[in-house]
Amino acid sequence: MSVTGYTVMSLSAKEYYVRETFKSIKRNGVMSFASVSTVAVSLLVLGMFLLVFLNTNNLAQYLESQVQVTVYMKDSVKAADLQAMDQKLKSLEGVVDVKQVSKAEALERFKQRLGDQVNLLSALGSENPFPNSFEIQVDVPSRIKDITPIIHDMPGVETAKFGQEVVEHLFSLTKILRIGGIILVVCLSLATLFIISNTIRLTVFARRKEVVIMKYVGATDWFIRWPFLLEGMTLGFWGAVFACLLIDGSYSMLLSKIYATLAFFPLLSPNPTLIYVDLFVAAVGTGIGALGSYISLRKFLKV
């Protein structure tokens, strides 16, 4: 009789692993689907969080580099004294640029910022409440802390301020996000690990007879392990793929919404940020899949 119809004949060990993996995923269809979806949700949260964290960090860095000292002058200071003040500020060590903002200019800026609601200003009548001011750029952000009090004590100065508080708040926020993120990542990873290892446990249980026979005929532990590891990795990987699709889609959407209203808001552009996030999510998903399988196999391999 002809014996050419046997699938097993054309198989090497590696083909065997792959075939067993897909057979098993198909056999556990519902459970495989359930674990892919759960992994996808966990990784979605993980990826979203990563994006929030990266953006906050980026924003803090951006603002830090943008730090300037704003000097508000008393209204009593005359125009000529403003010119002298301008020279004095420029001569300070570390100052790279001094921009004089007149009362009229400040009002104009404010009008622009109000946009549609510019009629609110009508309450002021003809009065301009904005002081004359200077915007000072320094060469390095760290110099700001020293320079601000010096300026503050100059004659005619109402107050000198810098945006450091905002930056410091942002940095403490990123610190909290980082710690929270690590906790979140650990919790989500454990949950994902639990889900995958349970799915694989079902697979192994369904095939425990096969595992025992394999051990009796002298299969090595790694030979037995591979199909299950591949199964876990496949589940983790597909969970990651779905998570990445959702992450990429929603981030791009969010970005276009934000840019429509706040054109210069410093958000990270999708390329390359999303590529890194996707790679990270895929690696975490696949890695956890492998680990989950490894854990649930340990007991069954002791024959």
Next chain:
Amino acid sequence: MLLMTDVSKIYPGGNVALKDVNVHIQPGEFVFVVGPSGAGKSTFIKMLFREVIPTTGTVMVNGTDIMNLKPKEIPYMRRQLGIIFQDFRLLPDRTVYDNVAFAMLVIETPYRKIKRRVMNVLDLVGLRNRANSHPNELSGGEQQRVAIARAIVNDPLLVIADEPTGNLDPETSMEIMDIFSEINESGTTIVMATHDKEIVDVMGKRVIAIEKGKIVRDERNGVYGYES
């Protein structure tokens, strides 16, 4: 081939399964292990493929001390053995051919070699024409022949059979024993635990009788010696 020296096995809980067992089996021998249920036969058999580890004493299988094996080395030690069980332990979702080929596949035999060897072995057990059948389409005797084919497909030095005819009628049992004889005649050592008086008496091979964990009889051309 097999050398047990002062082997005892005490299970957790204090149940003594084997006590001071000394056995020497030469290459090419055919040995029956007999005795009442619970006498220690099963423990004796399981020690040969290291499913059970002796509490004291040494077990040498083909020159290898099974106690001193690293976990990594166990699979390679088992590749020299063929193991056959009372309940056949075939994979129901695979064909006869795949069940036998499986044993070659898992030890990573190049697939070119698998086909010819599997068909040869199926010839030997008389199942070449059932290669495409699934185990549930076969009689008990045929299933056991598949299990035998799987056990010998990798050319083991020692075949270990635990009650291989326990689920079969007398006529089928004798057919199975014919296959074992043939395997033995080709030089393979066979150790078989059995409750089957008829086959032991007919075969006239070496018989080791175990009672309460001790060897009480070890005879060449022995008989079963118990009421069946």
